[in-house]
Amino acid sequence: MDRTPTMTTTPQDVRRVACVGAGVIGGGWVAHFLARGYDVTAWDPAPDAEPRLRRLVEAAWPALTRLGLAEGASQDRLTVTATLEEAVADAEFVQESAPEKLELKRDLLAKLDAATPAGTVIASSTSGYPMTDMQTGAATPGRLVVGHPFNPPYLIPLVEVVGGERTDADAVAWASRFYEAAGKSVITMKSEVPGFIANRLQEALWREALHMVANGEATVQEIDDSITEGPGLRWAFMGPMLTFALAGGEGGMAHMLDHFGPSLKSPWTRLEAPELDKKLYDAVVAGCDEEAAGRTIADLVAERDQGVIDVLRATGRLPHRREEAK
Amino acid sequence: MDRTPTMTTTPQDVRRVACVGAGVIGGGWVAHFLARGYDVTAWDPAPDAEPRLRRLVEAAWPALTRLGLAEGASQDRLTVTATLEEAVADAEFVQESAPEKLELKRDLLAKLDAATPAGTVIASSTSGYPMTDMQTGAATPGRLVVGHPFNPPYLIPLVEVVGGERTDADAVAWASRFYEAAGKSVITMKSEVPGFIANRLQEALWREALHMVANGEATVQEIDDSITEGPGLRWAFMGPMLTFALAGGEGGMAHMLDHFGPSLKSPWTRLEAPELDKKLYDAVVAGCDEEAAGRTIADLVAERDQGVIDVLRATGRLPHRREEAK
Numbered sequence: 001m002d003r004t005p006t007m008t009t010t011p012q013d014v015r016r017v018a019c020v021g022a023g024v025i026g027g028g029w030v031a032h033f034l035a036r037g038y039d040v041t042a043w044d045p046a047p048d049a050e051p052r053l054r055r056l057v058e059a060a061w062p063a064l065t066r067l068g069l070a071e072g073a074s075q076d077r078l079t080v081t082a083t084l085e086e087a088v089a090d091a092e093f094v095q096e097s098a099p100e101k102l103e104l105k106r107d108l109l110a111k112l113d114a115a116t117p118a119g120t121v122i123a124s125s126t127s128g129y130p131m132t133d134m135q136t137g138a139a140t141p142g143r144l145v146v147g148h149p150f151n152p153p154y155l156i157p158l159v160e161v162v163g164g165e166r167t168d169a170d171a172v173a174w175a176s177r178f179y180e181a182a183g184k185s186v187i188t189m190k191s192e193v194p195g196f197i198a199n200r201l202q203e204a205l206w207r208e209a210l211h212m213v214a215n216g217e218a219t220v221q222e223i224d225d226s227i228t229e230g231p232g233l234r235w236a237f238m239g240p241m242l243t244f245a246l247a248g249g250e251g252g253m254a255h256m257l258d259h260f261g262p263s264l265k266s267p268w269t270r271l272e273a274p275e276l277d278k279k280l281y282d283a284v285v286a287g288c289d290e291e292a293a294g295r296t297i298a299d300l301v302a303e304r305d306q307g308v309i310d311v312l313r314a315t316g317r318l319p320h321r322r323e324e325a326k
Numbered sequence: 327m328d329r330t331p332t333m334t335t336t337p338q339d340v341r342r343v344a345c346v347g348a349g350v351i352g353g354g355w356v357a358h359f360l361a362r363g364y365d366v367t368a369w370d371p372a373p374d375a376e377p378r379l380r381r382l383v384e385a386a387w388p389a390l391t392r393l394g395l396a397e398g399a400s401q402d403r404l405t406v407t408a409t410l411e412e413a414v415a416d417a418e419f420v421q422e423s424a425p426e427k428l429e430l431k432r433d434l435l436a437k438l439d440a441a442t443p444a445g446t447v448i449a450s451s452t453s454g455y456p457m458t459d460m461q462t463g464a465a466t467p468g469r470l471v472v473g474h475p476f477n478p479p480y481l482i483p484l485v486e487v488v489g490g491e492r493t494d495a496d497a498v499a500w501a502s503r504f505y506e507a508a509g510k511s512v513i514t515m516k517s518e519v520p521g522f523i524a525n526r527l528q529e530a531l532w533r534e535a536l537h538m539v540a541n542g543e544a545t546v547q548e549i550d551d552s553i554t555e556g557p558g559l560r561w562a563f564m565g566p567m568l569t570f571a572l573a574g575g576e577g578g579m580a581h582m583l584d585h586f587g588p589s590l591k592s593p594w595t596r597l598e599a600p601e602l603d604k605k606l607y608d609a610v611v612a613g614c615d616e617e618a619a620g621r622t623i624a625d626l627v628a629e630r631d632q633g634v635i636d637v638l639r640a641t642g643r644l645p646h647r648r649e650e651a652k
Contacts, residue, residue: 024575052576059624063631067644100585127586128594150556151573152627155634157643158556185555193543195594198552204534204595205527205566212526213613214606217519220613224565226524229511230476230484232561237641239550239558240531247477249350250378260453263426268454268521269530271597274540283539287546298385301478305389307641308481314640315563315633317483318393 007170008119009092011178015039018091020084020112022049025125026097027056028153033095034078035061035154036182037070041079043087050080060154067155088116093178095147097125102133109144110137121171121178123147123161128199130192131164142168145175148196149184157185160196201240208269237307238300245288245297246304252297253288257281333469333496334445335418337504341365344417346410346438348375351451351479352423353382358480359421360404361387362508363396367405369413376406386480393481414442419504421473423451428459435470436463447497447504449473449487454525456518457490468494471501474522475510483511486522527566534595563633564626571614571623572630578623579614583607 017033019026022044030053033040042053057075064073081087088094094116098108105126112122123145124134135141145163150156159179163172176188189196195203212218218226234243241253248256257276264273274280292300312318343359345352348370356379359366368379383401390399407413414420420442424434431452438448449471450460461467471489476482485505489498502514515522521529538544544552560569567579574582583602590599600606618626638644 024573059627060631063628063635066635067638100589128589128592151569152631152634155631155638156556156559158552160552185551187548187551187555189544189548191543193538193541194592196552197538197544197548198556200534200538200595201531201549201553202557202566203589204530204597206570207590207595207597207599208526208530209566210590210602210606210610211600212519212523213609214600215519217517218515218523219616220567220610221617222513222515222523223527224567224617225511225513226484226486226522227527227561227565228563229513230482230524231528232558232563232565233482235553235558236562236637237554237558237643239553240528240535241546241550243477244532247350259426263454263529264533264536266454266520269526269533269597271530271533271595273533274537276536280536280540284536284546287539290545291547291550301385302389305386305478305481308478309389309392310640311562311637312393312481314636317563 007121007174008117011174012181014092014178014181016041016090016092018042018088018094019097020044020087020094020108021097021099021125022053022080023097023099024056024151025149025153026095027053028060028151029095029097029125029149030078031057031060031064031152032154033182034075035064035067035069035073037073038182039077039079041081041087041091043081043084053080054078060152064154084111085115088112091116091120094120094122095125096122100127100129102129105129105134106137109134110139113138113140113144121145121175123175125149128195130194131162131167132192133164135164135166141166143171145172146196147175147179148199150198157183158187158198159184160187160189160198162189162192162196164192204269204271208271211270233308233311234304236311238304241284241288242291242300243304245292246301250297253285257284333447333500334443337500338507340418340504340507342367342416342418344368344414344420344442345423346370346413346420346434347423347425347451348379348406349423349425350382350477351475352421353379354386354477354479355421355423355451355475356404357383357386357390357478359508360401361390361393361395361399361480363399364508365403365405367407367413367417369407369410379406380404386478390480410437411441414438417442417446420446420448421451422448426453426455428455431455431460432463435460436465439464439466439470445469447471447501449501451475454521456520457488457493458518459490461490461492467492469497471498472522473501473505474525476524483509484513484524485510486513486515486524488515488518488522490518530595530597534597537596559634559637560630562637564630567610567614568617568626569630571618572627576623578611580611583610
């Protein structure tokens with residue numbers, strides 16, 4: 001097993017970040033790291049990369065200013081370099097956000113590995129490739145991790161962190177701590193699965209939506225409205241599992257599975273359902289209990305209700321009223 | 327074709343609503359209609375139905391009060407009846423929310439149809455059965471529609487309205503106008519598809535989540551966190567289609583499909599993808615353009631950014647900051 005030299009910088013002390021690839025996602029990372037007060041170097045092979053990147057950062061800056069910039073944060077602390085090697089030469093962390101092509105990512109990560117100081121973790125923004133498949137060309141693959149963000153990386157907190165077969169556990173742990181220090185919300189996955197977690201869920205929804213458009217069952221507008229006026233309001237603060245538990249009334253997830261479990265057999269989507277055997281039933285019920293962490297169903301209902309009201313109010317969509325509140 | 331007598335009350339003039347079935351969904355409807363100032367009669371065969379229903383309405387009332395009650399709205403305007411017939415005898419609109427069993431719904435809708443005054447629309451809260459399959463026992467099926475809400479019906483705006491093969495188009499149109507007058511956000515579907523729109527999307531996500539739990543790929547908590555810290559923040563105000571369009575950068579949905587279309591072939595979910603042929607490609611791109619309604623990608627990015635900030639702030643989850651904003 002290749003060994004990474006011990007990480008040279010502690011996650012909290014990182015000051016210099018390199019972003020390689022500066023499209024929508026890479027540029028979003030640049031904006032995020034700048035707003036959090038890092039010095040950022042960026043490189044992208046496209047001829048118009050620099051003006052496009054600076055435009056993206058400038059467009060994001062008002063939002064980031066409203067959120068609150070870290071002390072000393074400035075767009076001036078971005079340096080766009082002419083070569084990949086210059087971008088990573090002094091980097092204490094590298095974020096790769098190249099196009100989603102396996103061969104390209106494999107080659108690029110090998111090059112980055114060769115050019116980046118030993119002891120610096122290199123993370124890939126890949127939307128779904130396992131690091132095991134991407135790290136095959138690198139001399140020191142132990143420091144290569146996936147750090148998968150959501151668009152825009154400067155606003156959506158989630159980063160999914162996972163290593164490949166040849167990644168050191170230390171590098172995964174370091175990356176998770178670094179992202180947390182950089183203001184992100186981290187899920188550290190124990191095993192690789194293509195698409196990670198959120199993209200698998202998004203992709204299921206996306207494919208079903210495409211089927212509906214293809215069959216003329218719903219328009220793009222109706223699909224979007226069905227989410228923003230419906231389940232999407234809850235999902236901004238309570239995930240689908242706990243939300244479904246509340247459909248079971250005072251009986252929670254167990255009652256919900258008893259009641260709606262049979263609809264797993266219904267043709268409500270083109271996705272085949274798993275067998276809802278005792279093991280899965282128990283795992284889902286226990287998982288919800290664990291997540292509820294002592295909150296009763298009534299507590300969760302009150303939280304959900306307040307959350308929906310907050311979200312409706314915040315997005316200017318309180319339900320239509322005949323009368324204003326007295 | 328059976329004809330429904332012309333609706334006797336205009337949608338805006340309805341004052342008396344009957345709710346049949348008073349579990350989580352039926353009870354949520356009761357709370358909604360009471361808060362909007364209707365007189366509500368309710369019936370449910372369960373022996374403890376009335377105390378459970380009154381508890382549910384009482385638990386929802388603080389949230390409804392914060393949202394703003396309609397003039398004269400009161401929990402005292404709820405009457406729980408001993409029989410189904412009494413509940414619907416004077417109703418100007420009937421909402422059926424019985425357990426999700428096809429035979430039961432079919433029989434109940436036939437009974438409701440027999441007991442409800444002519445010219446009153448009867449809507450079913452079914453989560454997924456087509457009305458065509460439920461209306462077969464009714465003498466006047468023309469007034470039977472689906473009015474599918476989301477939990478909790480007193481807060482989530484969406485109602486999906488669709489008729490069956492024997493439903494009059496007038497009844498569908500009347501129901502949509504009534505729900506709008508009652509403060510709901512309505513999608514009127516042109517054709518029946520099992521699960522309607524939002525539940526097909528939810529179900530795809532739910533099945534993929536169950537597969538992940540079954541395979542030990544993610545915990546219930548991780549699944550929920552991956553949504554609330556990730557895509558769920560955007561979906562509270564911008565649907566998945568328009569959100570994905572922004573992943574295409576300045577090129578929008580067309581660029582997104584060029585870039586990420588190939589990942590439809592990736593094993594990112596167990597759901598088979600449709601063929602992304604020219605027809606589907608064009609429909610998705612045109613649908614996004616139509617939904618954008620003249621807003622540029624830059625406009626949409628600015629809206630999304632403000633929306634995410636509003637949602638984060640409203641739900642007390644501004645990203646961690648090292649410094650407060652100056």
